[in-house]
Amino acid sequence: MSELRFEDVLINAGTDEFDRMIGYAEFPYFHKQIEVVCEEGVTAEYAAQSIRWLEEVDEVQVREICQYALYYLQDELESTSTGELLDEDIQHIQEPLEILCYMEFTSLDIKLPKEPEIPVLNLSGGCDWQEDKGLHCLIKNGHVVYMGSWNDEDVWDEHLLDDDQYLVNYVLYPQRKVLQQKVAEWLKQHPPKQIPHLEFAMNSQVRKFVEFLLAGEEHCTPEEAWAKLEGTRLMTLLQEDISLAWEDASLLYRCYCMERDLGAVDMEVYLWEQTHLEL
Numbered sequence: 001m002s003e004l005r006f007e008d009v010l011i012n013a014g015t016d017e018f019d020r021m022i023g024y025a026e027f028p029y030f031h032k033q034i035e036v037v038c039e040e041g042v043t044a045e046y047a048a049q050s051i052r053w054l055e056e057v058d059e060v061q062v063r064e065i066c067q068y069a070l071y072y073l074q075d076e077l078e079s080t081s082t083g084e085l086l087d088e089d090i091q092h093i094q095e096p097l098e099i100l101c102y103m104e105f106t107s108l109d110i111k112l113p114k115e116p117e118i119p120v121l122n123l124s125g126g127c128d129w130q131e132d133k134g135l136h137c138l139i140k141n142g143h144v145v146y147m148g149s150w151n152d153e154d155v156w157d158e159h160l161l162d163d164d165q166y167l168v169n170y171v172l173y174p175q176r177k178v179l180q181q182k183v184a185e186w187l188k189q190h191p192p193k194q195i196p197h198l199e200f201a202m203n204s205q206v207r208k209f210v211e212f213l214l215a216g217e218e219h220c221t222p223e224e225a226w227a228k229l230e231g232t233r234l235m236t237l238l239q240e241d242i243s244l245a246w247e248d249a250s251l252l253y254r255c256y257c258m259e260r261d262l263g264a265v266d267m268e269v270y271l272w273e274q275t276h277l278e279l
Contacts, residue, residue, distance in 0.1 A: 004044040010036055025051045039111045050110045053119045066096035068147035071173035076129045103127040120155045147171055200245050209249040233264035
């Protein structure tokens with residue numbers, strides 16, 4: 001038996017500029033085709049399975065999706081002036097399925113699965129009440145685990161339903177007041193640690209040095225890379241003279257390695273020579 005191909009699974013299968021396999025598939029409940037985007041490494045077999053899960057979406061599932069989408073809409077109406085720009089009818093929806101007139105799903109993203117046997121769907125699209133940020137719905141094992149604006153959340157993220165997600169995940173909307181108080185009490189007992197690196201601009205060279213060069217070489221996350229820099233003489237110098245944050249990222253990385261291997265004194269002399277002496 002021949003191996004399954006993406007051309008057998010997707011309509012108009014092809015690759016995009018990021019070498020991801022893309023195409024279209026039928027979303028039977030809505031009687032329409034939506035785009036399918038497969039992350040690099042996803043097999044045609046798993047894509048086919050994901051599309052079968054899409055085909056199994058029924059009115060019970062859609063009703064759950066619509067209820068959380070309705071919470072999303074209600075929050076926008078309560079906290080912003082969006083209502084002034086919307087039709088009167090959308091502000092008085094009583095039946096969750098009525099919200100389908102004001103939202104749509106246009107894309108199914110298929111990412112590498114942690115547990116291939118567990119049904120998941122990563123759906124995104126648009127909605128009338130938040131046209132800029134759109135709509136993102138993650139379904140896992142038959143239940144919605146995230147509903148809100150599109151922000152590249154991962155269906156396999158175990159923290160989607162954590163208490164502190166109440167502001168962005170509308171699955172938690174009915175518990176918002178309770179969770180808000182709960183999180184506030186937790187923060188009172190566990191004050192957030194100050195993060196020194198937040199003083200550096202996002203486009204500064206020191207960010208590139210730490211979050212790309214250092215994190216890449218150490219095979220760690222950007223947060224872990226910043227932790228490695230804490231307590232070093234280089235970090236102290238960067239905080240004392242903010243202009244150093246704009247020096248070449250490769251120079252800063254060399255200084256980090258020099259302090260680690262040769263000591264702070266040699267590193268500081270080298271950094272001063274590179275930034276103050278004329279060639």
